[in-house]
Every structure is written in structure tokens, then in C-alpha cells.
Amino acid sequence: MNNLSVNRDAKWHLNQPYNARHLVIAILAFILLAVTGSRMEVPRMVSETAQGLGYVVGLNEESAVATGVKRIAASIWPLRISEEIEVSRIEGFDPNKLPWLSHVEVIETRTPHLNTDTLQLEETIEHKEVLVKPLGYLMHVLLKMLETLEMALWGTLLAVVLSIPLACFAASNYAPNRFVYNLSRSTISLFRAIPELVSALFLVLAFGFGPIAGFLALGIHSAGFLGKFYAEDIENADRGPQEALQSIGAGQVKTLWYGVLPQVLPQYIAYTLYILDRNIRMATVIGIVGAGGIGLELKGRFDMFNFDHVGTILLIIFLTVIVLDQFSARLRSRLM
Amino acid sequence: MLRFENVQKRFPDGTEAIRNITLHVPQGQFCVVLGPSGAGKSTLLRMLNGLSRPTQGSVYLGNELISDQSVQQLRKKVATVHQQFNLTPRMSVALNVLSGALPQVSHWRAALCLFPAELRAKACRLLDEVGLTPEHLNRRVSELSGGQQQRVGIARAFMMDPAVLLADEPVASLDPRISRGILELLHRQSRNHNTTVLCSLHQPDLARAFGDRIIAVNQGRLVFDGTPDQLTDTVCEALYHGALNRGHDTSAALSAACEPELAVA
Numbered sequence: 292m293n294n295l296s297v298n299r300d301a302k303w304h305l306n307q308p309y310n311a312r313h314l315v316i317a318i319l320a321f322i323l324l325a326v327t328g329s330r331m332e333v334p335r336m337v338s339e340t341a342q343g344l345g346y347v348v349g350l351n352e353e354s355a356v357a358t359g360v361k362r363i364a365a366s367i368w369p370l371r372i373s374e375e376i377e378v379s380r381i382e383g384f385d386p387n388k389l390p391w392l393s394h395v396e397v398i399e400t401r402t403p404h405l406n407t408d409t410l411q412l413e414e415t416i417e418h419k420e421v422l423v424k425p426l427g428y429l430m431h432v433l434l435k436m437l438e439t440l441e442m443a444l445w446g447t448l449l450a451v452v453l454s455i456p457l458a459c460f461a462a463s464n465y466a467p468n469r470f471v472y473n474l475s476r477s478t479i480s481l482f483r484a485i486p487e488l489v490s491a492l493f494l495v496l497a498f499g500f501g502p503i504a505g506f507l508a509l510g511i512h513s514a515g516f517l518g519k520f521y522a523e524d525i526e527n528a529d530r531g532p533q534e535a536l537q538s539i540g541a542g543q544v545k546t547l548w549y550g551v552l553p554q555v556l557p558q559y560i561a562y563t564l565y566i567l568d569r570n571i572r573m574a575t576v577i578g579i580v581g582a583g584g585i586g587l588e589l590k591g592r593f594d595m596f597n598f599d600h601v602g603t604i605l606l607i608i609f610l611t612v613i614v615l616d617q618f619s620a621r622l623r624s625r626l627m
Numbered sequence: 628m629l630r631f632e633n634v635q636k637r638f639p640d641g642t643e644a645i646r647n648i649t650l651h652v653p654q655g656q657f658c659v660v661l662g663p664s665g666a667g668k669s670t671l672l673r674m675l676n677g678l679s680r681p682t683q684g685s686v687y688l689g690n691e692l693i694s695d696q697s698v699q700q701l702r703k704k705v706a707t708v709h710q711q712f713n714l715t716p717r718m719s720v721a722l723n724v725l726s727g728a729l730p731q732v733s734h735w736r737a738a739l740c741l742f743p744a745e746l747r748a749k750a751c752r753l754l755d756e757v758g759l760t761p762e763h764l765n766r767r768v769s770e771l772s773g774g775q776q777q778r779v780g781i782a783r784a785f786m787m788d789p790a791v792l793l794a795d796e797p798v799a800s801l802d803p804r805i806s807r808g809i810l811e812l813l814h815r816q817s818r819n820h821n822t823t824v825l826c827s828l829h830q831p832d833l834a835r836a837f838g839d840r841i842i843a844v845n846q847g848r849l850v851f852d853g854t855p856d857q858l859t860d861t862v863c864e865a866l867y868h869g870a871l872n873r874g875h876d877t878s879a880a881l882s883a884a885c886e887p888e889l890a891v892a
């Protein structure tokens with residue numbers, strides 16, 4: 292009796308993994324990429340990048356991209372660290388009480404102009420007293436960076452505060468009714484759908500330039516993420532402990548607190564740290580629309596072609612992001 | 628103390644989990660519900676704490692009908708010991724036991740984990756009674772062994788001085804060697820606190836050892852009701868053999884086997 296060979300005369304087929312359908316899909320995908328590629332000027336990108344690379348290795352004489360990069364690089368370096376202010380512009384200036392680490396310099400400026408009587412070029416020499424703070428601009432940027440970090444912190448706090456109740460109502464097993472459930476689900480989706488930069492534009496109109504618009508925009512957008520994550524964790528939490536508390540009549544709130552929260556807390560902290568991380572990156576650029584922080588400074592300097600200032604700002608942003616990356620990685624591994 | 632009257636439970640998918648059960652459990656009795664897996668033991672027990680509602684018939688606790696209005700109030704008199712312990716992982720032993728008294732604690736106290744002194748003292752006393760030591764207080768329950776977790780579960784169940792204790796296969800996920808110890812503890816605790824117990828099991832020998840009375844269910848029907856002595860091996864045989872075959876004649880065979888003892892009210 293051989294049970295294993297019951298299907299002896301069954302016909303076996305093992306086909307190739309591809310067929311005509313796959314070919315059609317591949318051709319369609321290729322056409323789609325060709326169309327959008329030409330709309331995105333991909334060929335021009337390729338040729339100009341190639342020219343730039345050729346210039347670097349000495350194959351071509353000139354390249355528009357390389358020239359642009361060179362010009363910016365030349366104007367970024369040296370970075371702007373110090374700050375100079377005309378003494379005459381400082382109100383109540385007292386030469387005996389200079390701010391820390393600063394000194395007064397006299398700067399000579401020569402302005403050439405045409406003497407209309409002699410028709411000769413002459414120079415007028417002006418002497419200006421300026422207060423030089425050797426680390427002034429760096430300090431200014433660092434303060435702006437601090438403001439940026441504070442914006443990210445308050446944005447994240449706002450997101451946590453908004454998303455906890457939203458998440459409880461948006462978890463199908465704790466929503467009091469269908470209406471509240473759908474309402475909070477759609478609120479969360481809406482929050483997530485509005486990009487920070489867009490809501491910040493409007494919030495700047497409402498609250499004026501400055502960090503308020505910035506952290507509100509960050510908070511609302513990230514509440515959309517946290518709300519979704521938190522709600523899903525509540526729904527997926529082990530039902531056993533919740534049933535145990537429900538069956539003795541502990542009520543919804545206490546069941547959430549004692550049956551769900553301890554289970555999901557590590558995940559919540561991980562999400563919140565991730566959102567904080569993301570908000571810090573986002574806070575550096577949100578100022579571009581006027582919502583405070585280092586982005587506002589960056590935009591102002593960029594528009595005035597002060598690329599040495601821009602260089603300092605970019606360096607500080609870069610360093611901050613690296614340091615925070617290290618820090619949050621360590622914090623996360625400590626908590627897990 | 629507990630009364631089921633012509634209770635039926637049909638799940639929305641059409642499963643008939645309980646078919647016309649009538650049962651009365653007097654105050655202070657340790658009643659074991661015996662039956663193979665899928666017999667309807669959990670469903671029967673869950674109707675007492677309102678986690679499941681009968682589709683027909685009524686369930687009384689004391690003299691009160693368990694209904695939508697009364698269930699929240701009645702639940703406070705019913706404690707449950709679960710097969711999977713159902714403790715909150717990552718929470719300390721102390722808070723898990725204290726959470727058994729949550730209905731008595733105000734919301735703000737619960738939110739801040741500030742339990743009144745008498746509840747804290749009670750939690751310590753109960754943990755002592757179930758055989759744990761003060762070092763366990765601040766451990767996370769997930770760090771304890773299965774037997775220790777079930778001891779925590781039993782301590783939690785007695786936090787509200789329940790009139791009724793439901794134990795749904797309290798030893799099914801434990802090592803057989805420690806099952807006896809846990810059941811002994813459950814038995815002793817319920818005697819000392821004068822609690823009526825409905826305890827589901829699937830091992831006949833444990834049922835005989837600890838029950839004041841044994842009822843057996845199979846395919847949602849009450850097929851045996853008697854004292855431990857009346858639960859002979861023949862009856863057990865029929866019960867489990869029937870479960871294995873799941874034939875149409877199961878119930879008939881079973882009724883035949885336990886004819887002398889059958890005492891369905």
C-alpha cells in the first residue's frame with residue numbers, strides 16, 4: 292500500500308516564471324518612465340552632470356553646473372563667524388563697557404567719486420568706528436538653532452497632547468460610538484494630509500512671524516502621525532489584560548491606563564522620539580516661510596546673497612543633526 | 628447564589644455554544660465544570676461576568692438578573708482567574724494585584740497610581756497568602772514563572788472580596804506538576820473568603836480532587852451533575868470518547884453511560 296503515489300499519472304507542469312503579461316507590464320512601465328523622465332528634464336540633468344564631472348577630471352573647458360558650484364563655494368568660504376556693528380547705530384553706546392569678547396575697530400572706507408570741477412577721480416576717506424564681536428554671528432546662529440530645537444520640542448509636546456485623546460477615540464475597541472470613531476479617524480488623516488510648510492504659511496498670517504506659527508504647524512502635522520500610530524497600538528494590544536479589568540467593572544479609562552498603557556508605552560516612546568527627531572529636521576526649514584527658527588535666518592541671508600552667512604548656518608544645522616542622531620540612537624537603545 | 632435558567636447561547640456565526648442549560652450553584656460551593664475543549668465551558672463562565680450574553684434564558688447572581696443595566700454593578704462581585712493569567716505584562720506585580728481593586732478607586736488616584744493604604748496592605752496580605760515574597764512586589768510579571776504569574780492572578784482576583792470566583796481553566800497553561808499546588812491554593816483561598824467558585828477544568832482527576840460538585844458539559848449541553856464520587860471512569864470515558872468522535876450519537880451514548888447519575892434539574 293503506497294499512499295504517496297496516488298497521483299502517479301497526474302500531469303506536472305513547471306512553467307518559466309515570466310510570461311507575455313509580464314512583458315506587457317514591463318513595456319508599459321518603460322513608456323511611463325520615458326514620458327515622466329522627459330517632463331522632469333532627466334536628459335538635461337544627465338548631460339550637464341556629465342559635463343560637470345568632465346570638467347572636474349579635466350575633459351571639458353567649461354560647465355555651467357561646475358561654474359555655479361564654484362561660485363557658491365567661493366562665496367561661502369570663509370564662513371561668517373564674527374559680527375560688526377557701527378557704533379553710531381548702537382543706542383547708548385559706552386566704550387568703557389563693551390560686551391564680552393568684543394572690541395572697537397576703526398574702519399577706513401574710501402569712496403571714489405568724480406570731481407566735477409577738475410574732472411578727476413577723487414577719493415573721500417571716511418572713518419567709522421565699529422564694534423566687532425569675534426563670535427557674534429556664530430552666537431546669533433546658535434541662538435536661532437536653540438529656538439529651532441525649542442520649536443521642535445513644543446511641536447512634539449503639542450502632538451502628544453493632541454494625539455492621545457484622538458488615538459483613544461480612533462481605536463475601534465475604545466471609541467464610544469461609530470460617529471466619534473469616524474470623526475477622530477478623519478481628523479487624524481486631515482492633520483497628516485496638511486504639510487507643515489503649507490499650514491505654517493497660513494499660521495504666519497494668523498500669528499505673525501515667529502515660533503508660534505512654527506510649532507503649531509509642526510504639532511498639528513505630527514499629531515496626525517502619532518494619532519495613527521497610537522491608535523493602531525491600542526487596537527493591537529493584547530486583549531487578555533483588558534478583558535481581565537473589564538470583567539471586574541473597572542471602566543474604559545482605567546482599563547486603558549492599567550491594561551493597555553503599560554503594554555504600549557515602549558512603542559509610544561519610540562514613536563515620540565522618532566517624531567521629535569523628524570520635527571527637529573523639519574523645524575530647521577519651516578522658518579523659510581517665516582515661522583521662526585534658523586530657517587528664517589537662512590532664507591534672509593540667502594535672499595541677500597550672503598553666502599558666507601549661509602555657510603555658517605548650514606554647518607550648524609549639519610552638526611546639530613549629527614549630534615542629535617547619535618543622542619537619539621543612544622536614548623532609544625537605552626529604553627528598549 | 629448562581630442560577631442559569633434555560634440559557635442558550637448562539638454566536639452570530641451560528642455556533643450553538645450553550646444549549647438550554649439550567650443550573651443552580653449554592654453559596655460557598657466549589658463547583659467544577661468539566662468538559663473537553665470547545666464544550667462551552669468558557670462561554671458558560673463568561674455569561675456570569677457579562678463578557679458574553681445569553682441569547683435566551685436568564686442568568687442570576689444572588690437574586691439579581693444579569694442585564695445591561697445591572698452588569699456593571701454585578702461585575703464588581705465577580706472575580707475571574709484566567710487560563711492565560713491575563714496580567715498586564717511590563718507592569719509590576721504590585722500594580723497588577725492593585726488593579727484588581729480598580730473599581731473602588733477614584734479616577735485621579737488610579738491615574739497617579741496612588742492606592743489607599745488599606746488596599747496596599749490588602750495587596751501585600753494576599754500576595755503573602757498566595758505564597759509570594761516581598762521581593763516580588765516590584766518585579767514585572769513577565770519576569771515570573773507561569774505558576775507565580777497565576778498566583779499573582781489569584782491574589783488580584785481576591786482584591787475586591789468577590790462573592791463569586793470564576794476560574795477558567797486556571798491550570799491549563801501550567802506545568803502539570805504545579806497544577807495541583809495552584810488548585811489547592813484556589814480551593815483554600817475560596818474556603819477562607821467564603822467564595823462561591825465555578826472552576827472549569829478538563830482533567831477529571833483534578834476535578835475529583837478539588838470539586839465539591841462536578842458538572843460536565845459537552846457540545847453545549849449539561850451532561851453530568853453530581854459529586855466527585857459519582858464521576859466514575861465510565862462517565863469520563865463517555866465524555867471524552869464522545870468528544871473525539873463528535874458523532875450524532877455522542878449525547879445519547881453519554882446519557883446512557885451516566886444515566887444513574889444524571890441529575891439535570
Ligand SMILES: Nc1ncnc2c1ncn2[C@@H]1O[C@H](COP(=O)(O)OP(=O)(O)O)[C@@H](O)[C@H]1O
Nearest residue numbers: 638640642644663664665666667668669670671
Ligand atoms: N466569539 C465566538 N464566536 C463564535 N464561536 C465561538 C466564539 N467563542 C466560542 N465559540 C465557539 O463556541 C464553542 C464553545 O467554546 P468555548 O466556550 O470557548 O469552549 P471551551 O472553553 O469549553 O473550550 C466552540 O465551538 C467555539 O468554537
Ligand SMILES: [Mg+2]
Nearest residue numbers: 668669795796
Ligand atoms: Mg475555554
